[in-house]
Each structure stands twice: as structure tokens, then as C-alpha cells.
Amino acid sequence: MVTLKQLAKELNVSISTVSKALNNSEEIGEDTVKRVKELAELYNYTPNKVALSLKQNKTKTIGVIIPNILNHFLAKVLFGIEREANNLGYNIITCISNESLEKEKESLLLLANGSVDGFILSVAEETQIKNEVDHFKKTISQGLPIVMFDRVAHDVLCDKVIVDDFDATYNATKGLLLENRKNIAFVSNVSDLSIGKLRERGYSKAILEHHTQEPLILKIKKKDDHQKTIKSFLKKNKNIDGVIAADSSSGIIAINTAVNLGFKVPKDMSVMGFASKADSNHSLPRLTTIRQHAKIIGANAAQMLIDRLQKIHLNEDVKTKIVKTSLVKTKSTLK
Amino acid sequence: MVTLKQLAKELNVSISTVSKALNNSEEIGEDTVKRVKELAELYNYTPNKVALSLKQNKTKTIGVIIPNILNHFLAKVLFGIEREANNLGYNIITCISNESLEKEKESLLLLANGSVDGFILSVAEETQIKNEVDHFKKTISQGLPIVMFDRVAHDVLCDKVIVDDFDATYNATKGLLLENRKNIAFVSNVSDLSIGKLRERGYSKAILEHHTQEPLILKIKKKDDHQKTIKSFLKKNKNIDGVIAADSSSGIIAINTAVNLGFKVPKDMSVMGFASKADSNHSLPRLTTIRQHAKIIGANAAQMLIDRLQKIHLNEDVKTKIVKTSLVKTKSTLK
DNA sequence: GTGAAAGCGCTAACAG
DNA sequence: CTGTTAGCGCTTTCAC
Numbered sequence: 001m002v003t004l005k006q007l008a009k010e011l012n013v014s015i016s017t018v019s020k021a022l023n024n025s026e027e028i029g030e031d032t033v034k035r036v037k038e039l040a041e042l043y044n045y046t047p048n049k050v051a052l053s054l055k056q057n058k059t060k061t062i063g064v065i066i067p068n069i070l071n072h073f074l075a076k077v078l079f080g081i082e083r084e085a086n087n088l089g090y091n092i093i094t095c096i097s098n099e100s101l102e103k104e105k106e107s108l109l110l111l112a113n114g115s116v117d118g119f120i121l122s123v124a125e126e127t128q129i130k131n132e133v134d135h136f137k138k139t140i141s142q143g144l145p146i147v148m149f150d151r152v153a154h155d156v157l158c159d160k161v162i163v164d165d166f167d168a169t170y171n172a173t174k175g176l177l178l179e180n181r182k183n184i185a186f187v188s189n190v191s192d193l194s195i196g197k198l199r200e201r202g203y204s205k206a207i208l209e210h211h212t213q214e215p216l217i218l219k220i221k222k223k224d225d226h227q228k229t230i231k232s233f234l235k236k237n238k239n240i241d242g243v244i245a246a247d248s249s250s251g252i253i254a255i256n257t258a259v260n261l262g263f264k265v266p267k268d269m270s271v272m273g274f275a276s277k278a279d280s281n282h283s284l285p286r287l288t289t290i291r292q293h294a295k296i297i298g299a300n301a302a303q304m305l306i307d308r309l310q311k312i313h314l315n316e317d318v319k320t321k322i323v324k325t326s327l328v329k330t331k332s333t334l335k
Numbered sequence: 336m337v338t339l340k341q342l343a344k345e346l347n348v349s350i351s352t353v354s355k356a357l358n359n360s361e362e363i364g365e366d367t368v369k370r371v372k373e374l375a376e377l378y379n380y381t382p383n384k385v386a387l388s389l390k391q392n393k394t395k396t397i398g399v400i401i402p403n404i405l406n407h408f409l410a411k412v413l414f415g416i417e418r419e420a421n422n423l424g425y426n427i428i429t430c431i432s433n434e435s436l437e438k439e440k441e442s443l444l445l446l447a448n449g450s451v452d453g454f455i456l457s458v459a460e461e462t463q464i465k466n467e468v469d470h471f472k473k474t475i476s477q478g479l480p481i482v483m484f485d486r487v488a489h490d491v492l493c494d495k496v497i498v499d500d501f502d503a504t505y506n507a508t509k510g511l512l513l514e515n516r517k518n519i520a521f522v523s524n525v526s527d528l529s530i531g532k533l534r535e536r537g538y539s540k541a542i543l544e545h546h547t548q549e550p551l552i553l554k555i556k557k558k559d560d561h562q563k564t565i566k567s568f569l570k571k572n573k574n575i576d577g578v579i580a581a582d583s584s585s586g587i588i589a590i591n592t593a594v595n596l597g598f599k600v601p602k603d604m605s606v607m608g609f610a611s612k613a614d615s616n617h618s619l620p621r622l623t624t625i626r627q628h629a630k631i632i633g634a635n636a637a638q639m640l641i642d643r644l645q646k647i648h649l650n651e652d653v654k655t656k657i658v659k660t661s662l663v664k665t666k667s668t669l670k
Numbered sequence: 671g672t673g674a675a676a677g678c679g680c681t682a683a684c685a686g
Numbered sequence: 687c688t689g690t691t692a693g694c695g696c697t698t699t700c701a702c
Binding site: 336351385389 | 681
């Protein structure tokens with residue numbers, strides 16, 4: 001990499017002159033500016049990012065901690081974060097907590113050494129189960145702001161971007177009730193997560209209000225065979241005529257399994273679930289989906305963090321932004 | 336963040352003494368070391384990463400450029416890279432080229448300003464179509480090594496990690512021929528990519544060698560309706576009794592569509608395809624898959640890059656590592 | 671209009 | 687055993 005020093009030497013001027021010329025300072029003579037810029041152009045000069053960071057005490061880099069990059073929703077949020085951050089002149093350093101509290105703590109510590117100006121993260125499953133939040137609070141108190149998305153720690157005072165999980169599931173369930181479904185089941189692969197609990201509550205509320213059935217809930221564990229579990233559930237509860245899926249795989253598998261068992265979807269059974277567009281190709285008929293607008297969530301998170309980073313008053317009130325889901329109806333439901 | 340300066344002041348010693356004490360230099364007295372370390376511990380001192388990078392002229396950070404984070408395979412490679420890099424003491428800055436040549440160039444330039452020590456990347460689709468490689472060569476000549484994985488540019492002299500695409504597809508096709516299939520189709524959603532072409536050639540070679548049929552190839556474009564295209568293809572070619580899918584979605588959709596059209600899988604039709612374990616839950620029966628070991632590919636790429644970064648002799652010969660696929664047979668094929 | 675010097679936080683050669 | 691100094695690349699204040 002070519003440095004100011006080298007340019008200065010070659011031009012027989014001082015380093016500061018070169019620096020000023022490149023930064024369009026009024027102080028420098030027109031022709032000098034021109035000479036400097038030409039040589040800089042020739043050598044493809046770019047200011048050294050590290051030196052700049054040190055000098056200005058900010059890195060223009062955001063630490064992003066994702067629990068699981070193989071989760072399509074989380075990957076899409078990451079995409080949204082990256083794009084928006086880039087547009088606003090920031091890079092992202094990605095760490096994957098792999099749902100582990102320990103790794104989450106490590107990543108936070110590792111990047112709090114001046115590598116990043118702040119964090120965007122979604123809380124790891126283990127962290128949510130153990131309900132630990134000290135590492136978040138400590139990071140924030142060190143002056144590194146955090147924006148949490150989707151899976152958030154309610155006890156931590158920071159900006160948040162969330163989905164209307166409760167309402168969305170409540171409304172989805174109501175939708176199936178309006179189709180006159182009498183035995184609607186709730187299937188979840190995410191029952192340990194904050195969002196999973198919200199979705200379950202939304203479902204239960206709608207069911208309990210309607211007085212036609214009791215809640216019927218299938219919680220799938222990570223180690224279970226997803227297909228088999230759903231198959232035996234459907235076999236055991238033969239009168240199921242509706243399914244609300246809390247995660248994308250469960251919805252897809254429910255449809256494919258139901259069809260396989262001889263159900264007509266949606267004639268005999270309606271299926272609705274949280275999923276993304278890409279997944280929807282994987283079932284026949286396509287799944288009526290609750291879309292979470294992952295990219296928008298990511299973009300919002302990036303905006304909120306960068307906004308806070310660029311504010312002079314750091315101690316502004318924290319905000320929680322709710323990105324509403326939308327329902328995309330296809331052929332797996334009636335109305 | 337607490338600095339050496341502050342520690343030094345509080346301890347009434349010089350900055351260098353503190354630095355040396357913390358770095359276990361032999362020069363410093365035992366009790367001084369102890370005092371320094373205790374205070375550092377108390378204040379949670381960590382050396383400022385940016386200052387270190389500037390001083391040592393290396394960032395211990397790798398730039399990773401991924402064409403599409405929503406592609407499950409690529410996401411999994413990223414996971415592998417991140418994990419291995421972390422284990423070896425490196426962080427990763429992630430950029431998403433979104434299959435765009437322009438964005439790929441930008442990312443390369445943006446991070447070549449001292450932000451990273453080298454790159455790991457998979458070539459964007461547009462780049463492969465236009466066959467541009469100058470930006471890669473330029474980066475390398477600036478002293479920033481590149482490791483390419485999966486989609487590589489053959490004209491660029493650098494380390495590479497690839498999959499045995501040709502052989503894997505050749506063998507897979509042979510497998511179906513051994514099942515006595517007489518009309519095996521090749522379905523691809525990735526025909527513009529280097530890997531897509533290799534896979535197609537592997538299929539064609541096996542078919543042509545066997546003399547029982549002509550190659551029958553369906554190339555799906557990004558803008559096509561994936562389900563409909565495959566459905567009409569299967570309807571038009573009623574005698575298809577085998578499918579080799581070059582991408583994960585095509586395999587899943589082929590099975591679900593075939594079943595929907597009344598085919599018995601695998602009795603009437605065998606389906607095999609490149610896919611990952613997670614996808615395999617999305618079809619009934621599960622897809623017999625060619626597994627690419629994405630995490631291992633990522634880990635290998637990280638190792639190769641870091642290895643090169645830590646070598647004194649930069650101009651060693653470049654290596655190409657082939658990570659062999661493995662075939663996981665399930666219920667969508669006969670034998 | 672240009673340059674010298676200080677300083678961001680750190681390490682390391684050199685002096686004492 | 688400890689301290690002084692220089693320097694990584696850059697910006698910026700202050701002299702000239």
C-alpha cells in the first residue's frame with residue numbers, strides 16, 4: 001500500500017500538505033492540489049483504514065453476532081444488515097454464536113477491544129434459556145451500543161427491532177378459525193426461544209377465546225426426527241384440520257406429510273406458517289406464509305445502530321421498532 | 336477502553352514497562368509484573384486491536400466475499416470459515432456481492448485499504464458470465480492473497496478449494512444407469528456457473544458413454560417459476576425415470592412434483608441431487624443427496640489462507656484442494 | 671500556501 | 687530492571 005509519506009517524498013512536499021490536498025483543504029494551492037491528486041490517482045492511493053481508525057477512535061465497523069447462519073431468516077437479516085451498513089459506509093464483522101452462550105460472550109469480548117463501534121445481534125438459544133444478560137449490559141456500559149433483533153433480551157436497555165410475533169400468530173389462528181376449522185394444531189421447532197413463546201401465546205389466546213377446542217401443541221426438539229414426529233402427531237390426532245407452524249420447516253413438512261397421508265390440502269386441512277419465499281417452493285401446494293421481512297429488519301437494525309453511533313448524545317432513550325409481518329396467502333389455506 | 340498509558344500513570348511506571356510486563360518480558364521484575372497484571376485484570380485491560388494492527392501491519396482479519404448468503408451451501412461454507420478462522424485467531428469481515436461483478440470489485444477495493452490481510456471468496460455469477468478476473472489479479476499483486484472456493488476463476492493464480500463436481504455428477508449418473516434407468520434427465524438452476532457446467536459435463540459424459548439415451552437437460556432460469564417449469568418438463572417428457580439435480584431446490588421440487596403427478600418415487604423414478612442435510616427434510620421420500628461438506632470446504636479455505644499469511648515466503652506455489660463429495664442414499668433411489 | 675509537530679495506542683530497539 | 691525514544695499512517699493545530 002502506498003502511503004502519504006511516499007507521495008510526499010516523491011512530490012517534494014510535506015506529508016501534511018499531501019494530506020490536506022487530498023482532503024480538499026482550502027489552505028493548499030490549486031496547482032499543488034492538482035499535482036498531489038494526480039500522483040495519488042496514479043498510485044491508487046487510499047488512506048489506510050487502520051491508521052484512520054486509530055486516529056479518529058472509530059472503526060466504521062459493526063460487530064454482528066448471529067446465532068445460526070444456516071437459519072434462512074437469520075441469514076436474510078444478515079443480508080439486510082450488510083447492505084444497509086455498506087450503504088451508510090460501514091463494514092460488518094460477523095461472528096456466529098452457534099446458539100452458545102459461551103461463544104456469544106467470547107465474541108462480544110473479542111470485538112470490544114476496539115475492533116468495532118457497536119453491535120447488532122440476536123440472542124443465542126442457550127442465553128435465552130439461561131436468561132443471562134450481564135455480558136450485554138457490560139458491553140453497553142463500556143460505551144459500545146447494542147441493537148438486538150428478533151430474539152431480544154427484555155431486561156437489557158437497548159435499541160431493538162422485533163416482529164409482531166404474538167399478533168401475527170393470533171391473527172393467523174383467527175384466520176383458520178374463520179375457515180371454520182375445529183381442530184387447529186400449533187407445531188413448533190422453536191419453543192425454547194422468546195419468539196417461539198410469543199407465537200405459542202398468540203395461538204393459544206385465539207383458540208381459548210373461540211371456545212371450540214382446546215389448544216393442541218406439538219413441540220419438536222432439535223434432536224427429534226422432524227418428519228417422523230410430525231407424521232406420528234398427525235396420525236395420532238386424526239381430526240386435525242388446521243396447522244399453524246412456528247417455524248418454516250414445520251410448515252413445509254406438515255403439508256408434504258399430510259398430502260402423503262392422504263389429506264387434501266387445503267380441502268381437509270389448512271396449513272399456515274412462518275416461512276420465507278424461498279422455502280415456499282418446497283411444498284405442494286405452496287405454504288400460506290407469515291412473512292417476517294427479514295431484510296427490512298436487518299436494514300432497520302443497521303440504521304438504528306449507526307444513528308446512535310453518529311449522535312453526540314449517547315444517552316438517548318432506547319427505541320423498540322416493530323416490523324409487522326404480512327400474510328401471503330397461497331393454496332394451503334381456503335380463504 | 337483503558338489504555339497502557341492510564342495503567343502506567345496509576346502505577347507510576349512507564350508505558351513500556353507496563354507493555355513488557357503484560358507481554359511477559361524477561362526484562363521486568365517479578366513484583367512489577369504482578370502489580371501490573373493485577374491492575375490490568377482489575378480494569379479488564381485488552382490491548383487496542385487497531386493500534387496493534389497499525390503497529391504490526393497486519394489485522395488478523397480476513398475479508399470474505401460471498402455471492403449469496405441465502406444459498407444454504409454458501410452460508411454453510413461461511414460458517415466453516417468463521418469457525419476455523421476464529422480458532423486460528425482471526426476475525427472475518429463479510430461482504431455479500433449479491434452475484435454482482437460491480438459489488439465484488441467494490442468490496443475488494445474497499446477492504447484492500449488495510450482492513451484485511453487477505454481474502455476468501457466465491458466468484459459472483461456475473462463475474463463468471465463476463466469472465467472478468469483483473470480485479471482479482473490486481474488484489475493479489477498488491478500483496479493480498481486470495482483463496483477461492485467452489486466457484487473459482489481458473490485464470491487466476493491463487494489457492495483454491497473445490498468440489499469434485501464433474502466426478503460426483505458422473506458417478507451419480509452412472510448410479511442411476513446401474514439402476515437400469517433409461518431416461519435420465521439433468522435439471523439445473525445453476526447452469527451459468529462454473530460448477531453448473533462441470534456438473535452438466537459429468538452427467539453428459541456418463542450418458543453418452545452408456546449409449547442408451549441422449550442427454551436430456553432442463554436449464555431453469557432465475558426468473559422462471561421453479562415448480563411450474565419442472566412440472567411441465569415432467570409432463571412433456573413422460574418417460575423420464577431418473578433425475579439428476581444440480582442444485583438443492585431442483586431435487587426437492589422434482590420429487591414433490593413427481594409424487595404429485597402420480598409417479599411413485601423411487602419405483603417409477605429415481606431422484607438424486609446436490610443438497611444439504613437440512614433440505615432433505617423437505618421432500619417425501621427424502622432426497623438421495625450428493626453432499627458437498629460445506630463446512631470442511633470453509634475450514635480448508637481458512638487454513639490455506641492463514642497458512643499463506645503466516646509464511647515468510649509469499650511466493651510459494653499455489654495449491655488446489657479438492658474436497659470430495661459423498662453420496663448419501665435414502666429413499667429417492669433404488670439401490 | 672506550506673511545513674513542523676503532536677498524538678491516537680502500541681511495541682521494541684536502545685540507553686541508562 | 688526500568689525508561690526513553692522512534693515509528694506504524696494519518697489528521698490537525700499551530701508556526702512560519
